[in-house]
Amino acid sequence: MSGPSAPDLATDLTAAVDAVPPPIIAQTMGEYWRTWLARVRGGDAGALPVVIALLAVTIVFTILSPNHVFLSPENLVNLFDQSAVFIVLAFGMGFVLLLGDIDLSIGYVAAIGGIVTAQLVQPTPNVPWPLAVLAGLAVCALIGLLQGSLVARLRMPAFVVTLAGYLIWFGVMILLLGTAGGVGVTGSQTNQQAIYSLVYGYIDPVIAWIGLVVFVAIFATVLWRRDIGRRRSGLVAPPLGLTMAKILLVAIAGIIVVAICNVNRGRDLPIVGVPYVIPVVLxxxxxxxxxxxxxxxxxHVxxxxxxxxxxxxxxxxxxTVRTMGFVLCSMTGGIAGIIYCSQLGGMTTNINGGQLVLYAVAAAVIGGTSLFxxxxxVMDGLLGGLVIGAIYNGLYLLGLPIQWQLIITGLVxxxxxxxxxxxxxxxxxx
Amino acid sequence: MESMTGPMGVPARTAPGRAPGTAPLDEEPLLRLRGISKRFGAVQALYGVDLDLPRAKVTALCGDNGAGKSVLTKTIAGIHEPDHGQISWEGRPVTIRTPNDASALGIETVYQDLALADNLDIVQNMFLGRERMSGIFLNEDSMERAAAQTLAELRVTTVRSIRQPVATLSGGQRQAVAVAKAVMWNSKLVMLDEPTAALGVAQTRMVLDLIKRLKDHGLAVMVISHNLNDVFEVADRVAVLRLGRMVAQADISTLDRESVVDYMTTGVSSRVVPGPTSQRPEA
Structure with a gap:
């Protein structure tokens, strides 16, 4: 701290120490470690519970799954794809949770986003896919604006507004799908293929490695320059070791993901590469x-x-802040909906928007976002979404019936x- | 910070037929209220209140519950607009319709609930709503340096890091952050609502020292307090409201605890305290 070092006023210092986040007082790694331990004992564990949960789920399913198939490259890529929907939904839900609100409609709003995009890339309108995506997101943003205005301007409880939204958008979803009851994106035109390949299109392994190197280099430079800038202007910066550990962690995680995706996971034809959905989520x-x-x-949020x-x-x-929170929530939900549409190869009236809401809330909260x-x-949504995705995926591998999946997810x-x-x-x- | 550069020697002007109980001041005060009245429906909250808040002085506003302390404070802070009366600031007549008007003049209020976001750190709270930007991004380093400087000037040195969340601070530290937030913006008048109400002995000591330091920096300070120990500890002047009327306004040296209690409860005091200026009870 740059202020005078001699405290001239008597106050209780010790009471507050345990709860201070480690990076702001620790100057060395040892000190960092000790303050972090003190804080965990004090009840604020940060990312610790979700990391433990992720490890536990991985170990349990690896042991229980037939032939330990859970950790096979094929299944892990599948897990990333499945988790992507929960992760992005949790990113969206994060905005309203941060405001102390909730959005129960996000599942069906996401579905509407996916359906609008999917219908625009059908052979008849054949809208270029970037425009179709923008249109899908714009519709979701408008829904968010409507719901957010009711909550923020008319002071209606978010719970009730979005519960009504849950029913309304469920109905609108069925209306949009019409008598066919579904819309597919598995057709052969470029625009449909673009949506489909979000999950089922793969980046060339060499390009993926180059992309990873560039990403880590940018991340390291930004972190490094911020630390140097703070030290130069006399402010407290996190210990060098911590910054290096962060960069190393991101690099290792990236290498693992790219390496897994670059293993051939095809049965008859070779399937290799990072699905586009991973960089999109990032x-x-x-x-x-x-x-x-x-x-x-x-x-301000x-x-x-x-x-x-x-x-x-x-x-x-x-x-305005609250309204924008709902707009961003619904719009991010729309991104999740388009990913979901790609993953399922289309949208049908079978979409369970209620379950998607619960998974979104669960992912955000498991990641460490407060309901209050x-x-x-945002990172919480990623970690929590992976936990939810792993449970969803693992229980499926075990062949447990749906009732057990529901019960276990509820318990988590x-x-x-x-x-x-x-x-x-x-x-x-x- | 504002220094004592007011027009010295300007004779105190009192509106004709008004200002009973107002001790004459040597100079034009920073803020002068004359005949402020406020009515809420059937309730008359303030009856022709006069109040002077001079620079570099601590004025204590005392009064029993329902005396109108809050209404008067909120009138100055721009939350209520008075029905009648004049407000002059640095000798010029002004109207204060909104909190933004008050801020623009240099009036800041620290309410009893402190209005701090517990989840944000000290720097984030001090700059809340007035963040410094570099382009479209927050300029954290600049804000952190400025916040550290303000806290150092006020000698609030007990916080471990200005990057710790406000939730982790003690009551006195929270009050200090709220005060630092208020004085950060070239404010000239700071009003503190019951600043020591929820604090222990050591914390109260710290906040009272802080109030004295604001005065030393040349700010006009108004402290709303029930606690006469605190009042006699920090105040230079005392103003007493009773049932919406200003019943006494005088230099602290002309009063003692009993006379202030008399004014608060009955509106008059028969006690005579020897001192340089004498106050007159309301006619």
Whole structure:
């Protein structure tokens, strides 16, 4: 800290120490480790529960699945594809959860986004696929604007507005699909192929490796330059070791993912490469992380979720922030819907929007986003979505009937919420 | 920070037939209220209230529950607009219709609930709603340096890091952050609503020292307080409201605890405290 070092006022310092996030006081790795341990004991474990959950789920399913098929490259790529939908839904849900609201309609809104895009790339309108995607997202954004305005301007409870939305968009979805009851994207025209290959198109292995190197290099440079800038201007920067560990972690995770995807997983014909959906998910993750953590709008989202009255008195237009939160939530849901459409090869009236909502909430909360507003990161959706995806995938591999999948997912959600409530209680006591 | 550069020697002007109980001031005060009235439906909250808030002085606003302290404070802060009366700021007549008007003049209020977002850190709270940007991104380093400087000037040095969430701070530290947030914006008048109400002994000490430091920086400070110990500890002047009327406004040296309690409860005091200026009870 750059201020005067001699405290001249008597206050209780010790009470607050345990709850301070490690990077802001620790100067060395040892110190970092000790403050981190103290904080975990204090009830705020950060990403620890979700990482443990992910490891536990992986170990259990690897042991239980026939021939340990869970960890096979083929299944892992499948798991990434399945998780992508939950992850992106959780990114969207994150916006409203940060505001202390909830969006129960996101499942069917996502479905509508996917359906609009899919219908526009059908042979008759044959709209170029980028326009079709934009149209799908625009429809979802409009739905978000409508629901967000009802919540923010008319002060209607988000729970009720989006519960009504759940029914309305479910009905609209069936109307859109008409008598055919479905719309496919497995056709042969370029525009349909583009949507389909989001999940079933693969990046050339060499390009994937180059992309990974470029990505890690940019990530490292940004992190490194920020630290150097802070040190130069006399501010506290995280220890060098921590920054290097972060960069290393991202590099290793990237290498593992690319390596797995580059193993031939085809039975008859060779299937090799990273599915396009993985960089798409990463792009959404990066964009929303920058928006929430580096831009004014994001700061105002956290402030509104943490203390709406304080935000209002600080001159923040709380109504606009809340409305925009719902717009971004629904629009991100639309991205998930298009991924889902690609994964299923089309959309039908069988889409279970209710289950998608629960998985989205579960993924965000398991990742560490609070249901009570103000706490959470976009990254939480990624980690939580992987846990949900792994459970979904693993239970399927075990051949457990749907009733057990539902029960187990519900129990995991309960466990995640109890961690959230527990850490909130501990923070309140501090 | 505003220094004591007011027009020295300007005789205190009192509106004709008004301002009973107002001790004459040597100079034009930073903020002068004359005949402020406010009615909410059937309830008359303020009756022709006069109040002077001079620079580099702490004025304590006392009064029992329902005396109109909050309404008066919110009138100055731009939350309520008065029905009648004049407000002059630095000698010029002004109207304060919205909180933004008050901020633009340099009036900041620290309410009892402090209006801090617990999930944000100290820097984020201090700059909330007025973030410094570089392009489209937040300029965190610039904000952090400025926040550290303000806290150092106020000698709030007990926080471990200005990047810790406000939720992890003690009550006194939270109050200090709320005050630092208020004085950060070239404010000239800071109003504090019950700043020590929820604090322990050591924390109260810290906040009272902080209030004295604001005064030393040349700010006008108004402290709303029930706690007469605190009032007599930090205040230079005392203004007492009773049932919407200003019943006394005087230098602290002309009052003692009993006389303030008399004013708060009955509106008059027969006690005579020897001092340089004498206050007159309301006629």
């Amino acid at each position: 792009l959404v993750l990066l964009a929303w992380t920058v928006l929430l953590e580096r831009m004014q709008f994001g700061r 956290y402030a509104t979720g943490g203390n709406t009255e304080a935000a209002r008195r600080a001159g923040i237009n709380v109504t 507003g103000g706490r959470g990161r 959600l309960l466990a995640a919420v109890s961690v959230d409530s527990f850490s909130r209680k501990r923070t309140a006591h501090a």
